Amino acid sequence: MxxxxxxxxxxxxxxxxxxxxxxxxxxxxxxxxxxxxxxxxxxxxxxxxxxxxxxxxxxxxxxxxxxxxxxxxxxxxxxxxxxxxxxxxxxxxxxxxxxxxxxxxxxxxxxxxxxxxxxxxxxxxxxxxxxxxxxxxxxxxxxxxxxxxxxxxxxIHSSNELKIFGFKLTFVSPDINKLKNLLVKWEKESPITETSGKDDYGWSLEKHIQEDVFKEDTSIHNGSSIGFILEYNGKSAVFLGDAHPTQVANTLRSLGYSKKAPLEAEFLKVSHHGSKANTSYELLELIDTHSYIISSNGDKHQLPDKQCLARIINHNSKAKIYFNYPEKIPVIFKDEDYDAFPDFQALSAENGFTL
Structure with a gap:
């Protein structure tokens, strides 16, 4: 299958x-x-x-x-x-x-x-x-x-593990506390946190890495997002929705994964459309993959953040970053980025992925 x-x-x-x-x-x-x-x-x-x-x-x-x-x-x-x-x-x-x-x-x-x-x-x-x-x-x-x-x-919460259609879904987000937060705030839409409304594509990858200061997403809605690992026949893929990185990292560690023994994944659907507030080095160190998927055309909130992509590439110099809107690639990455990191690739996600 x-x-x-x-x-x-x-x-x-x-x-x-x-x-x-x-x-x-x-x-x-x-x-x-x-x-x-x-x-x-x-x-x-x-x-x-x-x-x-x-x-x-x-x-x-x-x-x-x-x-x-x-x-x-x-x-x-x-x-x-x-x-x-x-x-x-x-x-x-x-x-x-x-x-x-x-x-x-x-x-x-x-x-x-x-x-x-x-x-x-x-x-x-x-x-x-x-x-x-x-x-x-x-x-x-x-x-x-x-x-x-x-x-x-x-x-659905992070202590769940469900089997369906012959494969296993292990949920890494949200935890019970993240769900409880929704009792005091439940709206159709809330503003993205830690996003200025202006893109950060003018900086090179190297400058983003040098100036990087991580501030985590505080959105109650995003914290409630379902994230899961799909496992089949010894292979895994990770789908993070808009989940908070600390929540996902904590669940992965509770499942026995660590920096020395990370989860091996065929691909990772990057959280929150590549927001810099939803992907931390702590999280990246717990997922061993070369394929990172970005879902966004950037027409609202100017996502993905280049700082997030720089973090991924600095963590994994051979990263393959896939975009479902590949026209974003030349807008984000310039010659100096490819010169500084010749082994990373920015690719189209239009052909899909197989597990």
Missing amino acids: NINCNILKAFNGDCIWINFKDEAGETRNILVDGGPGNAYQFKNRKGKQEAGDLQNLISRLRNKDQFIDLLILTHVDDDHIGGLLKWFKKDREAKNLIKKVWFNSGRLISEYFGEENTEENDLSLGDATGFDTSIRQGVNFEEFLQENVLWERRL
Whole structure:
């Protein structure tokens, strides 16, 4: 069984399609996040609606009579869930394409801690006129999942290890404390922390390395992000969503990994679109890989940060950094960077990855 991973073009967000045949030979599909609304549908330069990669994937699966066997929503920031919300609003048959959803909702977290649910913990789908339900405003996302028997209501946290479709998922984020923080702050979208709004591409890799001072992401939402290791047939891949690096490092150490004995991975989906606040040397030392994936077109928050990429290259001079928007490569890296670090490569992620 080959597991194929495709990093869809999701503008400033994440939308990851994992495709494989299970041990019985049946084709399976896992979708991790849905990007922002534009990942489903956007207006082109002529002002006409155009299908995004998420909508194209949905059409492809329908044409092949396939399903999304598992949908994992890492957290509720718009650049991860907006595309799914737009899909559900526009497509009344969406519920028939999805078999199972894993999602740490505000209601579920409230129940776990024995706290009373509040309106701030609800994620609304807005106008429900497109659904096969009574016509009403503000259908709740959790209600939609529950009414259509899509949601297991399983709380995902860093002590979980689940087996599904013949492989193992080990969750490295969030921990229980990160989830509890959401009880006091639960919104659709929050500002990125430690990001100035201006790119840092004017500095060389060498200057970024010399001037590097690490400040960790403090976003409550990002701290709640689901991150996991996918393991199959002795091989591993790491998907970090927007997880905090200290949280992931602590979990990896609790699993027995160390600087001397790191987790060997085929590839790492870098946390938070390559933000400098979500990748530390401490984390990089615990994951042994040559392939690092960046999911972002930089149209919001100007991610990835070159300082993050410099940290990766300084840690691993033979790093292969893959971009789902390869046009970012000449914008970020200059001749002086390649001269100083001749063994690193900046590559397109468009052909996907195999585990």
